[in-house]
Amino acid sequence: MQLSKDLAAASATPLVLSILRQGDSYGYDIIQRVRVLTEGQLQWADGMLYPILHRLEKRKLVESYWGKSEAGRKRKYYRLSENGLAELNQQHQQWQQLMGWITRSMEAQPCSN
Amino acid sequence: MFQLDKAVDEWCNQIIEEGSAEALAELKDHLYCEVDNQLAQGLTPEQAFVAATEKLGDPSKLRAEWHKNRNLFSQALCRIRQLETNISARWIDHLSADEIAYRQILFSLIFALLVLLSSLLLGHTGYNEAIMFVLMGIWFIPFSLLANAPQAESVTLKGEWAALKKILLFWRKSKDKKDYDH
Numbered sequence: 001m002q003l004s005k006d007l008a009a010a011s012a013t014p015l016v017l018s019i020l021r022q023g024d025s026y027g028y029d030i031i032q033r034v035r036v037l038t039e040g041q042l043q044w045a046d047g048m049l050y051p052i053l054h055r056l057e058k059r060k061l062v063e064s065y066w067g068k069s070e071a072g073r074k075r076k077y078y079r080l081s082e083n084g085l086a087e088l089n090q091q092h093q094q095w096q097q098l099m100g101w102i103t104r105s106m107e108a109q110p111c112s113n
Numbered sequence: 114m115f116q117l118d119k120a121v122d123e124w125c126n127q128i129i130e131e132g133s134a135e136a137l138a139e140l141k142d143h144l145y146c147e148v149d150n151q152l153a154q155g156l157t158p159e160q161a162f163v164a165a166t167e168k169l170g171d172p173s174k175l176r177a178e179w180h181k182n183r184n185l186f187s188q189a190l191c192r193i194r195q196l197e198t199n200i201s202a203r204w205i206d207h208l209s210a211d212e213i214a215y216r217q218i219l220f221s222l223i224f225a226l227l228v229l230l231s232s233l234l235l236g237h238t239g240y241n242e243a244i245m246f247v248l249m250g251i252w253f254i255p256f257s258l259l260a261n262a263p264q265a266e267s268v269t270l271k272g273e274w275a276a277l278k279k280i281l282l283f284w285r286k287s288k289d290k291k292d293y294d295h
Contacts (some may be wrong), residue, residue, distance in 0.1 A: 073141070
């Protein structure tokens with residue numbers, strides 16, 4: 001089941017933050033991990049991850065530093081900041097709350113008019 | 114013969130505006146990672162490059178997204194450059210180095226003319242500063258049309274000088290002809 005465009009966009013931030021919570025990473029690796037995590041069901045163009053990362057960096061939710069790839073190329077790594085961790089926890093709670101509301105509503109008996 | 118590094122450079126340069134070396138390095142790293150991945154699956158370098166760029170997404174959308182994060186001034190500059198690239202690509206894609214040199218000289222002459230006209234105009238108005246700013250913008254239009262031309266490298270001083278000589282020769286010939294006619 002593929003996520004709708006709106007849901008995919010809304011889930012991008014918590015997903016990226018949660019992946020960085022596991023350890024520092026770089027763009028290509030983050031995309032591969034999202035693919036594995038969602039079993040390929042969350043589809044976005046690879047290039048669209050970078051603007052998301054840059055926005056997170058601007059909001060100080062992630063920090064970046066430069067390293068090198070195995071082939072010696074310049075590589076930009078991202079790490080989760082303290083603000084980012086707080087944001088992740090908050091978003092996690094919000095998603096759970098939303099999920100709870102929807103589940104409760106789905107379990108309620110239909111009104112008989 | 115397909116040159117992977119050249120293709121990667123060209124593709125990335127159309128997404129990232131000039132001067133954003135870090136963004137360029139980041140995008141290139143991604144592209145090379147994906148190309149390596151595709152090569153490992155048995156594709157040729159050219160096929161791997163095509164597959165990798167397709168996965169990255171539509172270049173024009175990417176360009177717009179990548180530049181959303183920049184401040185308003187940079188965004189405005191980016192749009193202007195995009196426009197310039199389109200114009201210069203349309204104008205000089207198929208021109209030889211000689212023709213480009215001619216056009217550069219022509220643009221230089223227009224530039225000089227605009228500066229001259231500006232100074233004349235400024236002598237007759239009371240709003241000098243405001244008009245000056247507008248005119249300064251106009252002065253650089255001829256140059257900006259060639260700013261992004263990939264062929265700019267092929268224009269050497271020697272080429273420009275040769276073109277200038279030809280123009281002078283042509284001017285002298287037409288002058289001689291006029292004198293002769295009279």
